[in-house]
Amino acid sequence: MGFMAGKKALIVGVASDRSIATGIAEAFAREGAELAFTYQNEKLKKRVDKLAARLDSKLTYELDVASDDNIREVFDAIGKDWDGIDVLVHSVGFAPRDQLDGTFVEAVTREGFTIAHDISSYSLAALAKAALPLMEGRQSSILALSYLGAVKAVPHYNVMGLAKASLEACIRFLAADLGPRGVRVNGISAGAIKTLAASGIGGLRKMLTHMEKVSPIRRNVTIDDVGNAAAFLCSDLAAGITGEITYVDGGYNIVGMHLDDD
Numbered sequence: 001m002g003f004m005a006g007k008k009a010l011i012v013g014v015a016s017d018r019s020i021a022t023g024i025a026e027a028f029a030r031e032g033a034e035l036a037f038t039y040q041n042e043k044l045k046k047r048v049d050k051l052a053a054r055l056d057s058k059l060t061y062e063l064d065v066a067s068d069d070n071i072r073e074v075f076d077a078i079g080k081d082w083d084g085i086d087v088l089v090h091s092v093g094f095a096p097r098d099q100l101d102g103t104f105v106e107a108v109t110r111e112g113f114t115i116a117h118d119i120s121s122y123s124l125a126a127l128a129k130a131a132l133p134l135m136e137g138r139q140s141s142i143l144a145l146s147y148l149g150a151v152k153a154v155p156h157y158n159v160m161g162l163a164k165a166s167l168e169a170c171i172r173f174l175a176a177d178l179g180p181r182g183v184r185v186n187g188i189s190a191g192a193i194k195t196l197a198a199s200g201i202g203g204l205r206k207m208l209t210h211m212e213k214v215s216p217i218r219r220n221v222t223i224d225d226v227g228n229a230a231a232f233l234c235s236d237l238a239a240g241i242t243g244e245i246t247y248v249d250g251g252y253n254i255v256g257m258h259l260d261d262d
């Protein structure tokens with residue numbers, strides 16, 4: 001029996017077979033969790049329905065995290081299909097495309113800042129708030145995805161770095177609030193992976209080659225690496241862990257200097 005047997009998990013953020021959320025869903029299913037999914041819009045419905053079917057789930061809901069009405073509708077609907085939720089995965093990030101070109105100071109605008117923070121950080125608080133009635137009092141947990149740009153200046157990540165810093169603070173505030181109600185809240189800071197959100201980023205290939213060279217494990221991480229760590233953090237094996245950001249980046253973030261010759 002898997003270590004997530006009996007857990008009901010809602011996964012927000014599948015867009016393709018390469019999505020980090022897909023790797024998380026696969027690890028959860030392997031460990032015996034029951035799954036439900038949301039998709040951002042009609043264009044993504046078919047793909048998400050297909051993944052759900054492959055992982056033995058019939059539950060998919062349309063959810064744009066920019067809409068409070070939509071968030072309310074989705075949790076009303078889930079409350080009818082399930083008696084509660086044990087695991088909520090937030091794997092959503094977005095800034096307008098022009099925010100990720102050039103330098104931070106050139107690119108940043110009030111509108112770009114606002115959208116990045118709304119979709120990438122506030123949405124976690126909004127989902128946690130709406131999910132709470134279904135999650136409290138049942139050894140449940142919430143997981144969100146972050147990136148190194150939250151704590152270090154990474155070229156072109158720009159305002160997304162500020163939004164991820166806010167997301168990581170949101171994880172800590174939610175953990176402090178919801179711990180007494182039986183809900184743990186954690187983050188995974190993943191190394192760069194070629195997903196839809198990452199492709200089309202100028203210089204991604206170069207970044208992947210660099211990290212492969214410098215990171216202690218000498219390879220890039222995969223959605224399976226992230227999925228396995230996610231399954232642990234969202235299971236009762238991690239009952240003593242909340243408010244933490246776990247790096248699943250092959251150790252890239254702990255390196256202080258790299259010499260090319262070894």
Ligand code: NAD
Pocket residue numbers: 012013014015016018019020021039040063064065066090091092093094119145146147148189190191192193194195196197198
């Ligand atoms: P992805 O494109 O597969 O997933 C991003 C998801 O965000 C998509 O499913 C998209 O539909 C969803 N989304 C965007 N705006 C939304 C909205 N308004 N409402 C609902 N959903 C919305 O890319 P990914 O790389 O799997 O990204 C998932 C998470 O992982 C993001 O938080 C991202 O910042 C984070 N992350 C990615 C990497 C990487 O290198 N790929 C590294 C670290 C962290």
Ligand code: 0WE
Pocket residue numbers: 093094095096097100147154155156157158160192193196197198201
């Ligand atoms: O969080 C992310 C992806 C963030 C992202 C990507 C896009 C592309 C398409 C947010 N918004 C958008 N908006 C779009 O219109 N990552 C961690 C992947 C990523 O993105 C980068 C990276 C890495 C790594 C952007 C610049 C530099 C490095």
